[in-house]
Amino acid sequence: MKKINKQESPQWFEDWKKNFKMENNREPHYKNDFSTDDIDGVNRRRKLRECLVDEQGKICCYCMRKITTDSSHIEHFLPKDSFEDKDLQYDNLFASCNGEETIREDEDHCGHRKNDWWRKDMLSPTDMEVEKAFKYSLNGKINSVRGRTTENIAQEMIHNLGLDSYHLERDRRQALEASEVFDAEEYSEEEIRSFIEYYSNKDNGAYVPYCKAIIDCLEEML
Ligand SMILES: [Zn+2]
Numbered sequence: 001m002k003k004i005n006k007q008e009s010p011q012w013f014e015d016w017k018k019n020f021k022m023e024n025n026r027e028p029h030y031k032n033d034f035s036t037d038d039i040d041g042v043n044r045r046r047k048l049r050e051c052l053v054d055e056q057g058k059i060c061c062y063c064m065r066k067i068t069t070d071s072s073h074i075e076h077f078l079p080k081d082s083f084e085d086k087d088l089q090y091d092n093l094f095a096s097c098n099g100e101e102t103i104r105e106d107e108d109h110c111g112h113r114k115n116d117w118w119r120k121d122m123l124s125p126t127d128m129e130v131e132k133a134f135k136y137s138l139n140g141k142i143n144s145v146r147g148r149t150t151e152n153i154a155q156e157m158i159h160n161l162g163l164d165s166y167h168l169e170r171d172r173r174q175a176l177e178a179s180e181v182f183d184a185e186e187y188s189e190e191e192i193r194s195f196i197e198y199y200s201n202k203d204n205g206a207y208v209p210y211c212k213a214i215i216d217c218l219e220e221m222l
Pocket residue numbers: 060061062063064065096097098099109110111
């Protein structure tokens with residue numbers, strides 16, 4: 001996972017919540033209030049997805065797959081049914097890919113697979129630890145890092161978010177093969193460090209999909 005740097009909640013989003021509260025004399029909730037079935041609800045969700053996708057550099061908050069406003073959904077890190085007081089709190093909202101259109105539920109991943117699952121110590125995409133607790137290898141596999149205090153929760157997240165799904169392993173392997181990691185050329189330490197720098201930052205507002213997997217493998221080359 002790649003750490004997400006959350007920005008301030010968008011003004012229009014805060015204004016909408018404030019207005020709702022004034023008009024209805026109660027706090028709004030995601031279901032039924034923000035996410036209504038009418039055109040206003042559709043537009044609000046789209047506008048929020050747009051903010052989140054941009055904030056995340058156009059990659060999924062869990063698997064780093066490339067996402068757009070149309071190929072993502074609003075993900076509640078702490079599930080909206082269990083944490084009603086956080087269902088419209090901006091720092092609990094992310095953009096997740098839509099996983100796979102598959103009949104096998106165990107092949108799905110990210111927000112749809114996670115669904116209502118949560119654990120008190122699960123790692124938020126805003127936590128620096130997400131870049132340390134998971135490690136990717138050349139074959140596209142993901143593992144929890146042994147010996148860290150987060151080893152157990154990281155392992156459970158891999159399973160419950162389907163980060164070890166066949167589709168993601170395959171896509172990560174392809175991203176690695178297209179990167180400098182598989183180049184025949186012998187790169188100097190300085191060159192490798194400049195590649196790491198490149199994959200660590202947004203380019204034109206976007207991260208390279210699966211960037212953290214590429215960074216892990218480049219670091220192994222040092
Ligand atoms: Zn994803």
